[in-house]
Amino acid sequence: MTADQIPAVQVHGVTKRFGEITAVDDVHLEVPAGQVLALLGRNGAGKSTLMEMLLGITRPGAGEIRVGGLAPQEASSRGLIGAMLQNGALLPEETVRSMLRLLHSLHARPLPLEEVAERADVADLMSRRIGKLSGGQMQRVRFAVALLGDPDVILLDEPTVGMDVETRRDFWVRIRHVARAGRTIVLATHYLQEAETEAERVVVLDRGRIIADGPGAEITRSISGRTLRVVGPSPAEVAALPGVSEAVADAEGVLARCTDSDAALRALLREHPQARGIEISPPSLEDAFLRLTEGAVR
Ligand SMILES: Nc1ncnc2c1ncn2[C@@H]1O[C@H](COP(=O)(O)OP(=O)(O)OP(=O)(O)O)[C@@H](O)[C@H]1O
Structure with missing residues (x-):
């Protein structure tokens, strides 16, 4: 297998327990x-736990994870992974520009700041104070942070929470643009509609196990x-x-589930001749x- 044939993410038999709770249970994923x-x-x-293990924040109790081999x-330390976690702390007193500049200087091979601003659609937010941003604007800034180091693999935990419909649609256009440039994107979401229409592959986790994997x-x-x-x-x-x-x-x-809708x-x-709608x-x-x-449900 050559370097570019190695799957960007490999998860082999990974299990993670927190005391009695099995958060991730024998997951295999490439x-x-x-x-x-x-x-x-x-x-x-188990979505966040899996993301945290991909990022190297938490180690699996069993199994093996490889990112870019x-x-x-x-x-992570080589800058191959960029992440946007659910409550990733941002610096509320700073402007978007000063925070992005600061983080930019920490990367070995960062993207030019203007390019990040363009890709994440934060150019119009650069002089705004982070603490004053709306939820959806904050998510765009978090996305910019994830893109800064020009990572090969981008992990996004519920990236579209707080975005209005238009911003969300625009966000997906940007995601696809980033993917076309060869970047791999793993994102956790609660929005089934967007997973169905926007992601090429959907993996359903239930009690730590993969129970479905394929196009929506x-x-x-x-x-x-x-x-x-009716x-x-x-x-x-x-x-x-x-x-x-x-x-x-x-x-x-009434909403009904049918085994034979014709009958x-x-x-x-x-x-029920009075039935309508x-x-x-x-x-x-x-x-x-x-x-x-x-x-x-637990
Ligand atoms: N540090 C921890 N200590 C103890 N239990 C934990 C810890 N992290 C996660 N868990 C438990 O592991 C299970 C999986 O949690 P996880 O946050 O990965 O789920 P999730 O799918 O991301 O959920 P959500 O959609 O609510 O963010 C949960 O039962 C959670 O309570």
Whole structure:
């Protein structure tokens, strides 16, 4: 295997325990260079712990991690990894420019500051005090910090929290731009919609284990069943229809999961002619996620 064929990230049989809690449980994962991978999981699924081990902040209890073929601590100290962690401390009294300059001077082979500002869309924030930034602006600054050292692997923990829809869309355009330049991006997110549409690969973690791995559309296809929405009949009436596995009340009417949506629809129209606002939709990544992680609430 030549240097550029080595996966950017290799995780082999990694387990991490905190006392009784197994935060990461025998995880195997290889991420090729240039891939954008979204890590999904409920609160406490182990995403941050995995990120921290990739970054070399925490060591695995068992198994091995390589980033760019090196141990994470070594890869970090050589500037091969850039990270944006959830509550990464920024200097509230400094301006964005002075903080980025300071951090810039600490890197061995930094990107020019103007290029970082452009790539992370913080040029208009440079003279602002960090403590006065909005949540979404702060996230852009954190992204800039992650890009400063021109790292090969970029780890982002919930990078789009606090961003409005437009900023989030723009952020993803930037992410793809960075990936096209050969950088590898692993990001944790709770936004299933963005993982489905924006990331080329989705890995679902549940109680520390990988329970699904592939393009969002593939994960969605792996679960069967359509969703039926209807206004009029009660949840119990909808649940009693043939082809319906369960039905619950939602904001406007009833939301049902179907094993056979054709049979359900035929019976619905026959038995409940007052039914209206009927929608049948294929499962989304959100449905798949909920189904895969069912019962995982802790
Ligand atoms: N330093 C620690 N000491 C003890 N337990 C920890 C520690 N770090 C994480 N845990 C536990 O490990 C499990 C996984 O936590 P982790 O933060 O990795 O999950 P997560 O998927 O990132 O969650 P979230 O989406 O809420 O950020 C949780 O049960 C958490 O309480």
